[in-house]
Amino acid sequence: MPAGELFTVPPVRGGTKPEGSSRNKQKEYQLVRVKNTWCRVECRQEMPTTWEEDQVIVSQAKIGEQVTESGVSWVVKAPIYFCYKVIETQNLLNPSNKTLLYGHVSDPEEIDEYQKKTQKRFVVMDATVEQIYGSKVRKYFEAHNVVYKILALETTEETKSMDIVLHILEEVHKFSLDRRTEPIIAIGGGVCLDAVGLAASLYRRRTPYIRVPTTLLSYVDASVGAKNGVNFCNCKNKLGSYTPPIATFLDRSFIQTIPRRHISNGLGEILKMALMKHKGLFQILEKHGKYLLDSKFQSTNVLDCNDDAALKTTRLAIQTMLEELAPNLWEDDLDRLVDYGHVISPELEMNLLPALMHGEAVNIDMAFMTYVSHEIGLITLEERNRIVQCMQNLELPVFHRDCSFQLIKKALAERFKHSGGKLRLSLSTGLGTAEIFNNVSEETMMCAFAAWQEDLGEHST
Ligand SMILES: NC(=O)c1ccc[n+]([C@@H]2O[C@H](COP(=O)([O-])OP(=O)(O)OC[C@H]3O[C@@H](n4cnc5c(N)ncnc54)[C@H](O)[C@@H]3O)[C@@H](O)[C@H]2O)c1
Structure with missing residues (x-):
């Protein structure tokens, strides 16, 4: 301004x-x-x-x-200053690793001060994650003499509502923590992190919280930005806030216990960043997609990303994501490349709950938009086909019969309403490059839809 x-x-x-x-x-x-x-x-x-x-x-x-x-x-x-850390670590739940307790603190003297008194931590865990990792978390806190409470919750897209937020808040309130020095910890997928983030933003107007993502999607996306939220009135993330955590601790070993489909789901959001702004990342996905799916991102080399596709992929995804998010944490600028794949997918995902996962819905949206790009002449036929092939290799859906042109029009109208009266469409202009367009006609959309349906629809040959 x-x-x-x-x-x-x-x-x-x-x-x-x-x-x-x-x-x-x-x-x-x-x-x-x-x-x-x-x-x-x-x-x-x-x-x-x-x-x-x-x-x-x-x-x-x-x-x-x-x-x-x-x-x-x-x-x-009054400029509001946010500082948060996104930290890669290994063996987060090993008691010798102090990251979970003190990784958010920058000043070593402050850590000494904390250690002088008994620490308290309130932890919200996704119920499945608690079943697998709960005993390790308990042992970790017991080894550090921490007074803790673990709240295990079914965090799914269907339970992602204000009810879960209020439940968390009641338990936080009962537990009673020192808001300044005892951050709430969320351990789980994107739903758990989003709900806890919203609860923390409400409790005493803003209580520091920590995110520990346990799915690939939350590792590369839901844990690195400022947004949190829950679904409301059948609309995706309709209630929420922009309140970043004080820290995110990234440990890829959690990802080894998620099903293969969830790896694809996370790869959908990684592919988004590749298509929007990083050809190198796209090429890694093209070349190593199967390895990433098979290995569940469990690499042998944890330090040298030149040697390891999993490490390189997650680092590039996070780096490119942070580049786009940090200057626009409160989304004042509505021209956001990170919204690619999020134009039609909110309606599609909510309409089909629980059939489609978030990253899958995002990918169907991106597949359609790839056809729009080609229809306008922004990408060649070869580029379009390479993108679709890459999506299929990552075992992501590229079409859904319920994604009708009527649904697309409804979703576009909704985005139009909330984007300052302009339809801002991020579209690929090559492999790893994109621009935002606000003049795509309905006729172009219809032609793209027809081609998309013919090539990738259920009756395509
Ligand atoms: N805040 C943001 O910026 C942001 C960005 C992207 C997505 N999101 C949100 O993230 C959500 C999707 O996140 P998600 O894909 O992580 O789904 P999710 O949180 O629903 O988790 C998927 C399932 O995986 C299970 N799970 C989680 N970790 C596991 C593990 N290590 N081992 C075994 N099972 C495990 C959970 O029990 C859950 O049933 C959506 O609600 C989306 O809106 C938010």
């Missing part, structure tokens, strides 16, 4: 006084804390010389003040 734009007062009937006139003054103040009191100092003015430099803290926040004929208006500009 250009400087000063916030301070522009809309024209008042009868005309406004020119800027700077005695009746229409505007000023901007910075906020300065001297000892314990915040005071304002007009931006262009020098600080009083009586203030000692080491007693003064200058905030990044500013207050604008405008005096008009109708009164005074103030505008607060």
Whole structure:
């Protein structure tokens, strides 16, 4: 936003006084804390010389003040700063690894302080994950003399609602934790992380939380950004907030116990990043897709990503995702490449619950959009076919009979409504490159749909 734009007062009937006139003054103040009191100092003015430099803290926040004929208006500009860590680790649940307890703390002196008192942790785990890893988590906390509570919950797309959030909040409240030093820990797939994130954002207005993703999809996607949420009124993630965790701890060994279909599901979101912005990642998926599925991302080499397709794939997926998310954590900019595959898929996924997994619905959406790209002439036939072939090699669905043109139109209308009156479509313009278009006609969509259905639909040969 250009400087000063916030301070522009809309024209008042009868005309406004020119800027700077005695009746229409505007000023901007910075906020300065001297000892314990915040005071304002007009931006262009020098600080009083009586203030000692080491007693003064200058905030990044500013207050604008405008005096008009109708009164005074103030505008607060307060940048909100978020800092969170995304940390790869191995053997997270081995008691010798202190990441789960202190990985979020940067200052070693602070860790020493924490260790002087008994630590408490409230842990929410997906019920299946708890069955497999619960005893390890217990042993971990017991080894560190931590007072803990594990809340095991069925976290599925069907239970992803405010009910689960309220249930978590009630239990957190009963457990009673020190909001500043005892983060809530979520261990599970994207549903668990999303619901706990929302609960944490509500408890005492924002309680720090930690994400430990246990599915591939949550490892590369749901755990690295700021968003959380639950479904509401049969709409996907309709309630939620932008509250990042204080840390995400990534341990790929959890992924070894998820079914093969869930690996494909996660590969759908990884392919999204590859198609949007990284040809190298696309080529890895093309070449090593089967290995990634077979090995469930359990590589032998955990440090050298040049040597290991699994490590390289997850690192590139996270790096490309962070590049797109970090400058736009609150999604103020509506032109987001990461929304690729999320235009039609929300309606498709919710309509077909529980038949389609999130990454599968995303992939069907991306397969259709690949045909749109080709229809417009943004990608060649060879590129289109390579993309579809790659999807099929990753064992992802590329078509669904319930994804009718009517559903596509309904989903597009919904996105249009929530995107500032513009249909913003991310479309491939090559392998690993994309742009956002807002002028794709319905006729183009229909032609793409017909070709998509003919090539990949159930009656295709
Ligand atoms: N916040 C975000 O930015 C973001 C991004 C992408 C997706 N999401 C959300 O993530 C959700 C999908 O996440 P998901 O694909 O992880 O699904 P999920 O959370 O439903 O987990 C899938 C299933 O895997 C089981 N499971 C999890 N970890 C396991 C393990 N290690 N071993 C065995 N079983 C395990 C769970 O019991 C669950 O039944 C969607 O609701 C989507 O909206 C959020």
